[in-house]
Amino acid sequence: MTAIRLEKRGRIDPNSPLTFTWDGKKLAGYEGDTLASALLANNEQVLGRSFKYHRPRGIMSAGVEESGAIVSIGEGNRHEANVKATTLELYEGLVANGQNAWPNVRTDVGAINGLFSRFFSAGFYYKTFMGLPPFEWGSGTWLWMQYEKLIRKAAGMGTASREPDPDCYDHAHAFCDVLVVGSGPAGLHAAHSAAKAGKDVILVEQDFELGGDYLNQMSGEAESKRVSLIKALEKAGAHIMTRTTAFGLYDYGTAGLLERVTDHHSIKSKFQPRQRFWTVRAGATILATGALERTFAFGNNDRPGIMTVSSAKTYLNRYGVLAGRRIVVSTNNDSAYSTAAELAAAGAHTVFLDARESTNKANTSMLESAGAELRNGFAPLEAAGSKGIHGVQLASVDGKGWRASEYESCDLLLVSGGWSPVVNLLSHRGVKPVWNAEQACFVPAKSDEAIAMAGSAAGIWDTARCEQSGEIAVKQLLGSENTGSLPKPGDLKSKIKPVYEISVPGKKIKSFVDPQHDVTADDIRLAHQEGFVSVEHLKRYTTLGMATDQGKVGNVIGLALMADALGKEIPEVGTTTFRPPYTPVSIGALTGRNTGTHFKPLRRTPMHEWNLRNNAVMTDAGLWHRPWYFPAKGETISEAYVREATISRQTVGICDVSSLGKIAVQGPDASEFLNRIYTNAFAKLAIGKARYGIMLRDDGIVLDDGTTWRLSENDFLMTTTTAHAGKVMVWLEELLQVRWPDLKVHVTSVSDQWGAVSIAGPKARDTIATCLENANSISAENLPFMGVKPIRLKGEIDGLIARISFSGELAYEVYVPAGYGDAMMDLLWPAVKAAGGCLYGLEALGALRIEKGHVTGAELDGRVSIDDAGLGSMASKKKSYIGSSLQQRPEFLREDRPRLVGIFPKDRKQTFNGGSILCRSEKVSGHGDGWITAVTHSPALGHWIGIGYMSGGHELWTGKNVIAADPVRDSEVEVEIVSPHMFDAKGERMHD
């Protein structure tokens, strides 16, 4: 191939030269080029290597269907693999490299794979992972595992950057009356029609220029039409988006768009997103997505120097590049003639092969006057050459088949095997395309939604009729009268002759159906021989159509060959369903701004800043940041939490518990409501009293636990665990609105309205008393265990106090309005300090509760019953409640259910891991007899302890040898199973 850039031809700007780098070589192009057109003009032929066989590949098309010119671009953290050179807009300083090759695409060691191609045939991966054929040799052996690593390394095309993406991406939303996808003759006319009718129009074009096929025309007439339409559109206020791909259509007229905002900039702006992901909601959608030209399968049809006829037209008329000097054009339809004439007129020696045995007069004379030679009844059989072609062995029609014929030398072979309308987007809506045998292509079926296809996407080939179809399609969707009927598919003068493969009996050739995935015509036949008849299975087995182009060109050829093998017609074989995205969408665009710290919202307690000022180390608890521990100088986390827990049991500790869920339950039926949702009695809870309660789900599984405080006759404050606050709120709302609408109860989430601390330890009461206006109000008589009352802190801070304990110590929770959180801490902390107390965090809180055998989310994991959790005594036998029926299911009554237990290491100096499996010592395997949910060092007991579940409960395991096995971290520790109440089992301390 010897391509040249023609002067004064095409749409590139000769006054704006650009330099770019290809495989380390500095090359020149122009504004308006794609990387492919610039490489072509520089005579770079081998641009890629194929997936399996590492065959040299070059430019095969001029658009999104590209299977050959797939390259890597950018450097460092902007390195991007598998970019189609044919759609990449050239910019100053672009760095592009060949991929899937070593040392480079021109001389690739991996090409040796081609010699072993019979091992890489259809189903290669399935077969090899079962072992080497024919006897599954090596499967499962050490050697095999090494071999697998090699295969994994060899698989895949380019490599992704391992560095974080430096760019940001936006999500955006838009609404419109009419969305037009594609700005070719049909799209521009459709958009113009709709805008003229006063509709709000969005016109989307994946290219960087508007015009679609207008851009590929030589005539000035097409250009002036294009320009005037765009002007009219702008004037009518249509919203025009170039460099934007509609990659998917979804329910309710929703389209997903990807806008490439700065991909074509040399210097990436700090203040603009790289890409924008649009969700557009359209009243009506016109798909003027065009058609893609197919080739057919023949020997070496993947060689650099072989491309579609229309792409040669695009390179000639749009980019001013004559792709070859000695050209063979092969076709089975009328569309290739004008291109051949233009190429001949541009100075190329052109031989025109038409697989059909005659050509109409107009086309014959068009070629004649351009100086091209016409040969009817011919097609290419096998291309000669490797890194470029130097000729082609022809075949001539022989009855229904072909026979080998003469050799024709050439440097460029152009093929047109017919056109495939881009029905992909309509397919996303579940509308299956229909095979049109006359036109040898799938055409769109009618959609029940407000979506219509226009132009060549609807199988209409003639430009004037495409324009007309755009206008009519819009009018029909908008419900206008007298729209006229849409032009029928197909309108070329002579019929197409369906051709999918050229072969002659007895001649072995390698002809590709899906060049990007190296799927050959023989692979399709092999799959058929091996029993694959469904097209969906064929696709997965051969990987046909599963490369980055998603079978845009190859699928129809593959279907045709399968139909031939099965002796069926194409529609009987079916079509594969196209799914979004139409072209690849970067993960960054899908993610948008939801990365790093913006991935999920962060919740801070009202005392967050106070905690930080006082040296808290924070940890994540769901969305919350909670104090984890408060290290004294030089302390490790272990030293800190042991000290905090120790001091809390000796004197007093104070802990931020604001993240607990808080729900105001109010109304005349509030006590009845609570009585139905908690397993224990709430109907007679006295005013000024708190009660610990368990909630079950309908199916009898424990949902959540917490205390609920009765503040007045009809006013309760419910607390939930931090983790389940949202879930419980939704549940209460559902019960009140859906199931029990007759109950007069209102629920309000007040989690964020309160700042809350827990003050625990023998000196808790005295410490708090010093901070109150009336110290006596919380004396043992005035505030007994489980008492609740309003208090006034010094400084006239009004709040609530409840005498409840999670730590097992004499303990209180003090709630003040969130805005007073800091003030409360400033008041309480000096008093705690004066009493010899400390601040404690989540880790010490965990130690204290594990010692007591109190459950949290780790134990209430959505799999346990109330009995399993050791809380069976909380289940009332006198009343019914949510879950009371199904908790009697036989499964829950089994003796060997897992039950909450405590765990000690047999050798008290040892420790063990949370998450370990508990096994009887004679059978350390499988799922064991239980598991450990949490582990801590217990300051009160002086050794490590754990809490978890064990089949049948702790009594059953007394004196038995149990192993805490942690196969992942390779540890086995002998343990004793004990009561979960490991410290102060009678609860005397908190009742003081």
Add this chain to the structure above:
Amino acid sequence: MIRINCPFCGERDHSEFTYGGDGTIDYPALDASIEDWHEAVFQRENIRGMQTETWHHVNGCRAWLLVERDTMTHEIRSVRAAHPGMAKVLEKAI
């Protein structure tokens, strides 16, 4: 990509809602038998076509809604508040 016309807030994107479940279940009394509860909790129809289901406008007004939706096409036939009293008031308001 469904849009739900919340009777309280107007037409909103489905991402503001969470799906509840079958909206036609008659939950038995709390003291009903295991069998009745088993039926209500575990036995579900897998409908192809119109079904009544509950949705929660969790990132909106927090109303629980009864939505008639075609499971094949996502077409929504009707939306009303699940709470009969609320539904009545909202209908009057329209």
